Amino acid sequence: MQQEQEHWDLVIKPKNKWYDVDLAAIWHYRDLLMLLVRRDFVAVYKQTILGPLWFFIQPIFTSLTFTLIFGGIAKISTDSMPPILFYMAGVTLWRYFSDCLNNTSNTFIANAGVFGKVYFPRLIMPLSVLVSNLIKLGIQLLIFLIIWLYYLVTGTQVQPQWYLLLVLPLLILMMAGLGLGFGILISSLTTKYRDLSFLIGFGVQLLMYGSSVIIPVSSITNAHLKMAMLLNPLTSIIEAFKYIFLGSGFFSAYWLIYDFAFMMIVLAVAVLMFNKVEKTFMDTV
Amino acid sequence: MTVIKVENLGKQYHLGQVGTGTISHDLNRWWHRVRGKEDPYLKIGDTNDRTTKGNSDIVWALKDINFEVKQGEVLGIIGRNGAGKSTLLKILSRVTGPTVGDVKVKGRIASLLEVGTGFHPDLSGRENIFLNGAILGMSKQEIKNKFDEIVDFAGVERYIDTPVKRYSSGMYVRLAFAVAAHLEPEILIVDEVLAVGDAEFQKKCLGKMKDVSGQGRTVLFVSHNMPSIKALCTRGLYLEKGGVTFLGDINQTIAKYFEIKAVFEKKGIVPESYERYNTGQAKIKSVQLVDENDMATSEVLYRSKIKFKIKIDVLERINDAIVDIKIVSKDGVVITHTMNIDQDDKPYSLDVGIHDFEVDLHNSFHPDYYNTTVGIHYSIGATIDYLEHIYDFQILNIGQESDYTVSWKHGYLKLDSKWQKV
Incomplete structure (x- = not known):
């Protein structure tokens, strides 16, 4: 009996320990995660005529805009690739990152209504965002592949590196990790003082120009600027993606290892931070 | 067997707005922590009395709460507005953390602080049952097994594939409650959700709640509705200004509620500023x-x-x-x-x-x-x-001699009347 008294399934304490991330609980709620993904997906195109077609139209428009402005008017180098293909390649992975970041960076504030009424592992929400966006990424990848196939068949300078295709999932994983890491870090930092959230839109925009989405690293001549760009973990991921499919850009295992380490650190800090904030954010949100 | 044990529980809230003013508190607290000292704001703070203006902008919504709940008990938590009932429920359901003390729990715990949490207006009734059930902690399979029962309880069979935004408010609430009512946790925490729907549906809900407690599960129930408390609960906890003033048999607790309540009622003095x-x-x-x-x-x-x-x-x-x-x-x-x-x-x-x-x-x-x-x-x-x-x-609908037993009424007054069959 004494033994039984000592065992408690749950102890609610003032503070979570830094390392107290309950992975078992997240696994227990996996059905909720998938249902949230479904909700996001279905709710987006309810009451539209074109429905899921919008998932295709958006990225095409973005690429066309870039082609027109940066390729056509500003005449920025596209590493001698067809501009539309070049921008498409950059935008596809970039959008996954920026969508993940934007949609997770307001996790606490946007879900305060639900979080204030019922408990489930809070990480479920940002994780469901990653999965929802993965579906969007799949659609964009599909469009990219169609255009890519067209140029491949018509025989332009596109030189895919087939054997490196195996690395693609890793690139996507790193984009997800970085998006999630920065996203929930921001969401943890903005529950009480929201000042930071004003900078996010601007910061993400700026980051895009510094991630070789539009301006390839090869066209940068200033050594310091080049280094700064490479220190941004997104740069070598996007360059690697371009290298795999187009043969332009570069592929560096060292930089990818650096990116991975960077992602792990950001993710670790972010999850710990998130875990600490989730306990009392309802009082200050 | 004790399934919930609350020890020295306390919760502090800051009054006023979060802004440039509060950052100095945060920095001060951080500075104390860096030097390994205790949080300086834990020592101060007024008790939670919202009628008088305190000296500090920090109040204890709950302080020194200690109690235990045994398995199968139905505990009614009563107290005036602002006594800390909701805060206590929020801590027990892990929506927010305590400032000091802890709560130990045995078994799966589910809370119903609101019905229909996470309902999405664009999704159909069917989709929302699954989503809401999952938010409340059920697995997909569990919901599937209970699906027909839920739809039947809510009585919305015909509209199950219609978006819930097209539902009447009554249907919406019934569906939401039906999902919640089919949860099967070992411990259930309920906050006044019975105050929904029409009288008939309320009766159904009350019946469902009775079933739940009849199955040996532990229920914590907060309500202002004394008859439901009286009907459902076995024990009562009386909260006042953030502290436990009484814990015991439910009838005694209700009596206590009326006894203590009167002392704190407003004095009835007309303020100078009253528009007249x-x-x-x-x-x-x-x-x-x-x-x-x-x-x-x-x-x-x-x-x-x-x-x-x-x-x-x-x-x-x-x-x-x-x-x-x-x-x-x-x-x-x-x-x-x-x-x-x-x-x-x-x-x-x-x-x-x-x-x-x-x-x-x-x-x-x-x-x-x-x-x-x-x-x-x-x-x-x-x-x-x-x-x-x-x-x-x-x-109130309870009285000293006779309770108000019917759930429907017309008009405002019940005049003395004498009936006889001739």
């Missing part, structure tokens, strides 16, 4: 409703004795004063009107000074919310002072 029609010859100073123990109250037992106490400061001599009281329903209907001249047809003659009046009123009201309008006039009808909506009170 006033000509200056006299001023109504206070209006009070007292129960049979002469305690000021705003919650009155069904069919108990009530009395109004009015204090008027007469500034110029009035030879022919009429004092009157109107009782107004919450939808603005004047239900009854009583004047001093009803009794002996002679207006009061009032000298300069303070005058007290007491009015015994037969309590024939249905359980509901009412408010009071009080005035003093000359006998020709010219008004001297007139206070609208000065005292709110509620007639």
Whole structure:
């Protein structure tokens, strides 16, 4: 009996320990995660005529805009690739990152209504965002592949590196990790003082120009600027993606290892931070 | 077996806005932590009394809470508004963390602080059942097994594939409650969700709740509805100003509630700033409703004795004063009107000074919310002072001798009537 008294399934304490991330609980709620993904997906195109077609139209428009402005008017180098293909390649992975970041960076504030009424592992929400966006990424990848196939068949300078295709999932994983890491870090930092959230839109925009989405690293001549760009973990991921499919850009295992380490650190800090904030954010949100 | 053990639980809240002012507190707290010292703000803080303005902008919504709940117990948590009931439930359901102390729990815990959490208006009833069930902690398979039962309980079979935004509010609430009612945790925490739907549905919910507690599961239940508390709970916890004042048998707890409650009711003094029609010859100073123990109250037992106490400061001599009281329903209907001249047809003659009046009123009201309008006039009808909506009170649906048993009513008054079959 004494033994039984000592065992408690749950102890609610003032503070979570830094390392107290309950992975078992997240696994227990996996059905909720998938249902949230479904909700996001279905709710987006309810009451539209074109429905899921919008998932295709958006990225095409973005690429066309870039082609027109940066390729056509500003005449920025596209590493001698067809501009539309070049921008498409950059935008596809970039959008996954920026969508993940934007949609997770307001996790606490946007879900305060639900979080204030019922408990489930809070990480479920940002994780469901990653999965929802993965579906969007799949659609964009599909469009990219169609255009890519067209140029491949018509025989332009596109030189895919087939054997490196195996690395693609890793690139996507790193984009997800970085998006999630920065996203929930921001969401943890903005529950009480929201000042930071004003900078996010601007910061993400700026980051895009510094991630070789539009301006390839090869066209940068200033050594310091080049280094700064490479220190941004997104740069070598996007360059690697371009290298795999187009043969332009570069592929560096060292930089990818650096990116991975960077992602792990950001993710670790972010999850710990998130875990600490989730306990009392309802009082200050 | 003890399934919930609460030890020294406390929760601190900051009043006021978060902004540049609060960052100095945060920095100070951080600085203390860096040096390995205790949080300096844990020592200060007022008890939670919202009627008086405290010295500090930090209050303890809960302090030194200790209690245990045994398996199969249905614990009713009662207390006035702001006593800390909701905060306690929030901590128990892990929506927010405590500031000090801890809670130990055995078994799966589910909380119902609201029905329909996470419902998405664009999704169909079917999709929302799954989503809401999953948010409440059920697995997909569990929901699948109970799906038909849920739809049947809610009675929305025909609309199950329609987006819930097209539902009537009654259907919406029924569906939401139905999902929640089919949760099967070992410990269930419920916050006044019974106050939804029509009377018939409420009865159904109450029945469902009884079933739950009958199956040996532990329930913590917060409500202002004393009859439901009385019907469901075995034990009661009385919270007051963030502390436990009573823990024990449910009937004793309810009695305690009415006993303590009266002491803290507002004194009925009319604030200087109160908007009034006033000509200056006299001023109504206070209006009070007292129960049979002469305690000021705003919650009155069904069919108990009530009395109004009015204090008027007469500034110029009035030879022919009429004092009157109107009782107004919450939808603005004047239900009854009583004047001093009803009794002996002679207006009061009032000298300069303070005058007290007491009015015994037969309590024939249905359980509901009412408010009071009080005035003093000359006998020709010219008004001297007139206070609208000065005292709110509620007639409860339980009484000392007889409870209000029917769940439907018409009108406002239940006049004494005598029935006989001839």
